[in-house]
Amino acid sequence: MTFLQYMRLIKTTMLSTFMGMFITIKIFSKAITRGTVTIQYPEMRDNIPPDSRGLLFNDVEDCISCRACANICPVDCIHIEADKKVATATPEFTKGGVKKTLDLKRFDIDVSLCCYCGLCSSVCPTDCLYHTKDYEYSTYDRDHHNVDYLNYTR
Numbered sequence: 466m467t468f469l470q471y472m473r474l475i476k477t478t479m480l481s482t483f484m485g486m487f488i489t490i491k492i493f494s495k496a497i498t499r500g501t502v503t504i505q506y507p508e509m510r511d512n513i514p515p516d517s518r519g520l521l522f523n524d525v526e527d528c529i530s531c532r533a534c535a536n537i538c539p540v541d542c543i544h545i546e547a548d549k550k551v552a553t554a555t556p557e558f559t560k561g562g563v564k565k566t567l568d569l570k571r572f573d574i575d576v577s578l579c580c581y582c583g584l585c586s587s588v589c590p591t592d593c594l595y596h597t598k599d600y601e602y603s604t605y606d607r608d609h610h611n612v613d614y615l616n617y618t619r
C-alpha cells in the first residue's frame with residue numbers, strides 16, 4: 466500500500482465515522498425533544514388502538530353453531546361440535562331473534578395457533594364472536610391456550 470492509499474483510507478474512515486455520528490446525534494436529539502416513549506409496564510398500560518385484535522370471545526348464548534367461523538379460519542384452530550335439536554325441544558333464539566336449530570356441545574379455539582386475522586368474527590352472522598382488547602394471557606402450559614367457551618372462566 467502506498468502512502469497516498471493509506472491517507473485515502475484514513476480519510477474514508479474519518480468521513481464514515483463522522484457520518485455515523487451525525488445520524489446518531491440527529492436521531493438522539495429527536496428522541497430527546499419528543500420526550501419519553503416507554504412506559505413502566507405492567508404498572509402502567511398504554512391505550513390499545515380501537516381496532517386492535519386481542520383474545521377472541523364467543524358469547525355462546527348467541528352462537529347458532531353455523532360453523533361459518535371454523536370454515537373460514539385459515540389455521541383450523543376453531544373446533545365446534547353440535548347436535549340437532551330434538552323436535553320436541555323448546556325453541557331457543559339468540560338476542561337478535563335468530564332461531565337456534567342446533568345444540569352447541571363444544572366451542573374451543575386454540576388461541577396459540579390463531580393468527581388474529583379477524584376472518585372468523587367478520588363472518589359470524591350473529592356477531593357473537595369478536596376480538597376483545599385482552600392481550601395478557603401468557604401461560605406456562607400450552608394446553609391452557611385451548612379456550613373452551615362453553616366453560617369460559619376468564
Ligand code: SF4
Nearest residue numbers: 538579580582583585
Ligand atoms: S382470528 Fe383468524 S386465525 Fe384466529 S380463530 Fe379467527 S379466523 Fe382463525
Ligand code: SF4
Nearest residue numbers: 528529531532534589
Ligand atoms: S360463526 Fe358465529 S354463530 Fe356461527 S358457529 Fe361461529 S361463533 Fe357461532
